[in-house]
Amino acid sequence: xxxxxxxxxxxxxxxxxxxxxxxxxxxxxxxxxxxxxxxxxxxxxxxxxxxxxxxxxxxxxxxxxxxxxxxxxxxxxxxxxxxxxxxxxxxxxxxxxxxxxxxxxxxxxxxxx
Amino acid sequence: xxxxxxxxxxxxxxxxxxxxxxxxxxxxxxxxxxxxxxxxxxxxxxxxxxxxxxxxxxxxxxxxxxxxxxxxxxxxxxxxxxxxxxxxxxxxxxxxxxxxxxxxxxxxxxxxx
Numbered sequence: 741x742x743x744x745x746x747x748x749x750x751x752x753x754x755x756x757x758x759x760x761x762x763x764x765x766x767x768x769x770x771x772x773x774x775x776x777x778x779x780x781x782x783x784x785x786x787x788x789x790x791x792x793x794x795x796x797x798x799x800x801x802x803x804x805x806x807x808x809x810x811x812x813x814x815x816x817x818x819x820x821x822x823x824x825x826x827x828x829x830x831x832x833x834x835x836x837x838x839x840x841x842x843x844x845x846x847x848x849x850x851x852x853x
Numbered sequence: 854x855x856x857x858x859x860x861x862x863x864x865x866x867x868x869x870x871x872x873x874x875x876x877x878x879x880x881x882x883x884x885x886x887x888x889x890x891x892x893x894x895x896x897x898x899x900x901x902x903x904x905x906x907x908x909x910x911x912x913x914x915x916x917x918x919x920x921x922x923x924x925x926x927x928x929x930x931x932x933x934x935x936x937x938x939x940x941x942x943x944x945x946x947x948x949x950x951x952x953x954x955x956x957x958x959x960x961x962x963x964x965x966x
Contacts, residue, residue, distance in 0.1 A: 774954070782959070783944060783957035783958060783959050783960055784896070784944075784957050785957070786954045786955075789954075827896065840898070840901055840908075840909060841886065841898070841946075841948075841955055842898065843888075843895065843896040843898075844895070845895035845896075846895060846896075
């Protein structure tokens with residue numbers, strides 16, 4: 741089983757739609773979680789961190805369910821510019837507090853007019 | 854700060870040749886990561902340094918791959934000898950602390966023919 745699993749998509753949605761991505765992780769000791777965005781032929785960039793209580797940033801909402809070991813990202817009112825690959829990232833953690841980020845394979849989103 | 858700087862941006866080499874990829878992390882960051890990205894395997898962590906010391910190199914595919922970090926501002930990833938299956942985009946990333954965002958360089962697109 742992969743450490744971080746995502747539905748690869750693609751998700752093809754019209755502008756204005758609401759779309760949700762889920763991600764599951766295997767290591768119950770994971771401490772922190774992120775969503776990254778990667779545009780075609782570009783480097784990944786942080787979209788938002790995911791907190792236990794859930795958090796929102798404009799049209800984007802991230803949630804964490806530790807009991808079920810999954811993370812979600814909700815995008816409301818989709819824009820053409822949201823078209824990208826969304827990467828779920830889990831900090832696996834080592835003893836001593838070292839930081840090891842494990843990336844999912846990504847979910848492709850295509851927003852069309 | 855200019856961000857994480859990688860060189861070269863593109864590299865085309867013949868099978869059997871030595872390839873050296875370079876990375877300058879963000880000043881003050883104490884963690885450095887080398888990732889490889891392909892369509893088939895997604896983003897894979899190759900090796901991770903903390904305070905210039907390799908912490909986890911379990912992702913390095915073979916002995917042909919080696920990485921060094923002689924000081925806090927420079928790291929190299931070397932492939933010797935290179936093979937066509939090494940063709941990928943290689944990303945370097947750095948982060949400041951445990952549980953914080955990793956910033957990526959623009960990547961090196963390697964093609965081995």
